[in-house]
Amino acid sequence: MNDMRIADRTVSTDTAKMTARGVQVYYGENHALKDVDIDILGGTVTAFIGPSGCGKSTFLRCLNRMNDTVAVARVLGEIKLDGEDIYDKAVDPVTLRARVGMVFQKPNPFPKSIYDNVAYGPKIHGLTKSKAELDQVVETSLKKAALWNEVKDRLHAPGTGLSGGQQQRLCIARAIATSPEVLLMDEPCSALDPIATAQVEELIDELRSQFSVVIVTHSMQQAARVSQRTAFFHLGNLVEYGETGQIFTNPQDPRTESYITGRIG
Amino acid sequence: MNDMRIADRTVSTDTAKMTARGVQVYYGENHALKDVDIDILGGTVTAFIGPSGCGKSTFLRCLNRMNDTVAVARVLGEIKLDGEDIYDKAVDPVTLRARVGMVFQKPNPFPKSIYDNVAYGPKIHGLTKSKAELDQVVETSLKKAALWNEVKDRLHAPGTGLSGGQQQRLCIARAIATSPEVLLMDEPCSALDPIATAQVEELIDELRSQFSVVIVTHSMQQAARVSQRTAFFHLGNLVEYGETGQIFTNPQDPRTESYITGRIG
């Protein structure tokens, strides 16, 4: 694996931003996730890898309670954000999701203008007091998403008119406009071409200075490129979790090893 | 790439089963495939790799004229099967497709029984004379697809009730029941879990003794595992084509190299 470009491994020393303990997920009868314990660190990109159907997306969606919208899903165990249980009765999932944003596999901009796409979050959460402030937020978010230069002249053009990579960056801008603390990304590049992928990866690396980023990916190369920590899932189990460099160069578990050497998956 | 398991490289010495010269494909204005020349050898597994949108599927679908069903698609150039131009006016695509079979990315069994799924091709092409003969074909095909043991007791259960991997093998059985000469497979494992993937890969390796197999895959490991020859596409161009071992260990083109080392894609 020596020819893989491994991102520099300066792991932030922050304490855990989110902690999961004994998380189990059932879809009806299907036990999709089995007893997952994990700490997501602040200021870090964490990658979830593993073969198809192993429960990566499922776990990711537990982190901002998107699984609440699936009628058959049942989540057990404890997940804390800054020490507060997010599955507590008193927690409003809507507020939670403003703090733990999400970007999806397929770019899904709203069929509205670019501006409205980004401004939507701040608007519904009442984050700004004036139009000028909102403009400011939109601009900053687009800049952070490395999209500002490409779209600043057509903020009122439809967001769906952008190319795939731009759309995905727009979705990222939309997610960071509500200034979340954690950003979850479910295979954000799988629908993109190589150039767009490279741009988004670069972006993820920059975002890490402000947010914790959790990214699900099918491509080990991508995990190696962008993440500092990697978790390997297999058949609903968290098999191994550790620093990316270590996972890719020196996996402890035989399953991890066969996966990253291409024997399975 | 030394830790990749490379399938044994015994390349059949057959002459080319199919030859393509100067193939260009347009989707409306979009020039999707640019001047592709390739020889598909008999008794060989040929893998098409390349980043998303580079035209792998497009070219594959040219080989049995499935692109005829896309209204906007226009195919130029020449493709020959056993020396006969398949785009000739006199050629009935229906006959062609019986000889060049296809398996798709998502398993798409018909909403019929397992038996009817497999018997469909032989029936419409009138390949069998009696029910007994048809039974025989179904059995042989299912055996070849390594599915017989799993389904022989429920041949009249719906094919859609099988698991994903079984469904995909059912689709393969369905395709080989018409005894085609070439079998085209478009990412046949991308919707399958690792175990099912392994089974299908093994199957592909065995099929090669009777058919030419062309497989599109996103996973370089898979290409390495199952194919004898590999073609690398990039932005509509056929960048490099050669023996799999050589492509993976000693690529001639810098684009190929960056792709298989994970720098792009």
Add this chain to the structure above:
Amino acid sequence: MTDATSQTGLPGAQPRKSLHAADARTRRRNASEARFRFFGAAAIAISILALIVLLTSVLGNGLSAFRQTFITMPVALDAKVLDKSGTGDIEVMKKVTTIGYAKVIEKALTAALAEKGIATDGLDAKQISGLLSQEAAASLRNQVLADPSMVGQTVDVKLLANGRVDGFFKGRVTMDSAKLDSNISPEQLELALKMREAGLMSVSFNSGFLFGGDASELRPEAAGLGVAILGSAYMMLIVLVLALPIGVAASIYLEEFAPKNKWTDLIEVNISNLAAVPSIVFGILGLAIFINFMGLPQSAPIVGGLVLTLMTLPTIIIATRAALKAVPPSIRDAALGIGASKMQAITHHVLPLAMPGILTGTIIGLAQALGETAPLLLIGMVAFVREFPGAPPEGFFDPASALPVQVYNFTQRADPAFVERASGAIIVLLVFLLLMNAVAILLRRRFERRW
């Protein structure tokens, strides 16, 4: 891979032939393909042929209703007859009934004929005045009462000709049929011909058909659709205002919020059942609930509107649910992922995207309601209504008719002149339906933001 080791060739495998030589089987298959295709085209052809036959028969019968024969002549409004007190007092003038006016017109017609030098041999005064519609006197009376200063002058007035005369010019009545007809004689028709040559009689556009009220069987030539059009419009307004919001609200609940359990299943069966319940049953419902139980007035658009609302609701709900279902879940996910509540995701994103589908469904439902006859028969909408209903909302409680009912009504009348009017009413109805469909298409285009 033990299975695959049995490497026997497939029994069906046949020696390969050239791609170019189509064998008999291929030819047969291609022939069957062609046949199938032909059946499909034939099915389309049959449907369109049926449409053409129906439309031509309606248009052929009904277009003539939009033209009407009029008699234009000077009428001397004799003050002695029409204003006995001589003071121009309206109340006194109202005492003169249409019978009095009929006499004035009769005199004027004789005079006009004499002036043009048209011989009227063999026809008595009653037969001559029989060329005029009975409506003529009423319309003249209304004109005079509207402008009493006309009395004493001679004014040019345009009066309706009798339905049979009108039918003669439209080809419905012939000299032969007139011989047998107890309501008109060939001599009268001869006279009508002469009057037309002399410019006393002419056929022109009949605005009364679109804007006038209904008329009794004695004067088919005066019957119009005004009240029916207005009644239908009121009902559609009620249906739109009630069925659209209720239907959309119900669909949102059922599609997005309702837990999937036995109860929602029940509601679902119930709604699809309502969509299929014969419309006549809704008439019975309307009669029992709205008229007998709630005491709403008979023949009023409000009752018709409510019945049609209940009838349209399932259609709208089904269409709306389909439209909501068609909105990609990724849009919902996107909104939820940013922290929008479910309600916000739906109102901000899903509903606008589903709008074209909802509107199309609504308009289809409305169109169905517009053409519906059977339930209205049971709630008293098949009435003879000559007065226009008032402006809404009070007008909703005034008696009115409705277009399909008016068609039904016309088809029941004895005088053959009503046949063309029934077809004419159908044309108006079809025009409305087409307009609504066009609006549906336009709206769909408008809202369909394939960004």
Add this chain to the structure above:
Amino acid sequence: RDNIQIAGSSTVLPYATIVAEAFGENFDFPTPVVEGGGSGAGRKKLCEGVGENTIDIANSSSRIKQSDIDLCKTNGVEEIMEVRIGYDGIVFASDIGGPDFAFTPADWYNALAAEVVKDGQLVPNTAKTWADVNANFPAQDILAFIPGTKHGTREVFDVKVLEAGCKASGAEEALVAAKGEEDGKKACLALRTDGLSVDIDGDYTETLARIAANKNAIGVFGLSFYQNNTDKLKVATMDGVVPSTESIASGEYPVSRPLFFYVKKAHLGVIPGLKEYIEFFVSDDMAGPEGPLAAYGLVSDPELAKTQEAVAAETPMGALN
């Protein structure tokens, strides 16, 4: 409510609309709303109670029934006025191009009944053509369009044609002998079911359209309908009498019935114009022999003057006799 509301018989409906139209033109009151819906439904609505949301007048092609009066009583409608407006003649007509017929009720009975007397024997009816029924008739296939059982006209047809014909042809005697008094009389009304006698639930327009489609059929019409379509229909005589307003008024033509409307007395003097409307209806200008109703086909009542008096005096109807 400022308009008069009327509902009921579709036979009376055209007359009522003619009057309503003229009333609206010549009076300051709005044109009354006249609804069809059938005599039964009209009477039921009349008897639903007193008040603004009930109708004022029910048109009826048959006399009110005791059950209706009882319903009225329970709903507080104590007094109703019965107004007979004239007579409706029922005629038998065929396509204008066909032969002339001179019927008797017995001919109709022998043509349409389920069982007829042949050579003194009661036998199922097998007559195919009119010539089988009566040697004087042409050999035209029997096909009769008669009013459906929902129509009041059917009652008249049953009584004045079938029952009379049953008696005249001697079938009644035979039937009573075979089935007993009550069932025998009922059997007089049983029609053949082989499709030669067709019930029409729709209107006379439907009958006319059916005759246009079956040129050799004979249909039952109202006199007024026939008078408006003399160019398409040829009328048959009954017992040798040609139907006309005169022959019906004089009682010569046998198949006719009185038409009525019923007024809710409590509404008189309350609903504006109601009194005027009913007086206008029965006035000589309207219902008289020279009036428009007669022109349209209503056989005016020879005792119209009596009706006018009763209306003027607002005499309520007495007990049914």
Add this chain to the structure above:
Amino acid sequence: MSIGLITLIVLGLAVLGFILGRQRALSAVKGDPRTLHSLPGYYGWSVFLFTAVPALLLLVTWAFVQPIALNSHVSAMVPEADVASYGSTQLVMADVRRIADGLDAVARKAGLDEVGLEAMRADLTDMRGRLAEVGVALGSNVVPSVLDAAKEYRSLSGELRLAMSIAVLLAAVAGLLFALWRINPKQRARNLVEQFTLVLLAGCSLIAVATTFGIVFSLVIESVHFFKLYDFRDFFFSMTWNPQFRGGSDLGLWPLVWGTLYVSFIALLVSVPVGLMAAIYLSEYAGKKVRAFAKPAIEILAGIPTIVYGLFALITVGPFLRDWFAQPLGLGSSSSSVMTAGLVMGIMLIPFVSSLSDDIINAVPQSMRDGSFGLGATQSETVKQVILPAALPGIVGAILLAASRAIGETMIVVMGAGAAAKLDLNPFEAMTTVTVKIVSQLTGDTEFASPETLVAFALGLTLFCFTLALNVVALVIVRKYREQYE
């Protein structure tokens, strides 16, 4: 104050509450909306709802309860003897209410004051005449006790109305103040408003259920009357339908059901193949242009009023079938027949089958087609062996919908099939259907309280059960296949 006015005032207060609530929420956080739980507007809405909803609910309840309470109080005032002359308390109360209304009108018209009204005496003034002058119809002369009751009714209802206005307005103000007082930045205003909206939405979806109840209720009541007059065994098991004008009818259901089924069957025989083939052609073969033209053209067929089809059946199709088929084949000479109605109804139903099937066929995933083409199937083979089976549940649903249309259709049958109720196999015979008889029995000249008329309701009920069964079957079929294939 009238109810409308009170409603308006309450709504006005609610709007005021909205503005105040919004402001209060903002001022609670010194104008910084970020620290609020919900957007300020939601706080406004919460106050709006607290103001309007309880007050309006109170209003509605009061409006329902007041007349009941008032009636029982006032009716006690009328002595038994007078009640007896009316027949029932209900009628007395109807008169009391009419007189009370009339007194208002009299007062308005004559400019009488309360004292003047009190002084009116039934035995001294011609009350009936005076009331008639103001447009209030009374069945008979006014009894003194009833007049007194009416006066009491009038004054009491006035007082109650005033009390109601005060109570409702108090409720509104209280709600407004309470909601305002409740506002604090932590309050989950959005959740509250959304919860309320949800209840509203759920309420709307219940209207459909209520409609069904209404239908069943209105049908059952009169059906019960019918079965009191007519033995249900005769209705359900008799094979003859022969209503008589003067009673003694046979009202057996089966000839009508048979006619209904026969006509519907023929209609489906026409519409299903044609509609289905049209749908297949449109979705699988036709080019964009043909589709753009043919699809709406076929759909126009659905918009043509059924009466037009009826006339078409009567005038054109009927004679044609008789002259070219029925007579040459010796199957009778009736121009109106099951065949006529069925054919024409079939044409009407084509768009129902074709539109729905078209949608359903288009919904079959492209991967199915690809799979079949990839095996070398021709287009027709693909359609027949893959697409149709896959679309089958949906198509069955479409066909069943068309079937319920056919069963419920009235006009075409009236004109095309005639009115003869009989059990016959010959499709060239005239027959009739349930719906036709519902209309004709309900609008006939027979008296209303007779079984001949009331049978319409029993028929309606039967028809309703029939379509219900059909729908349940459709649902079961669709569910079953869906489970298998998805």
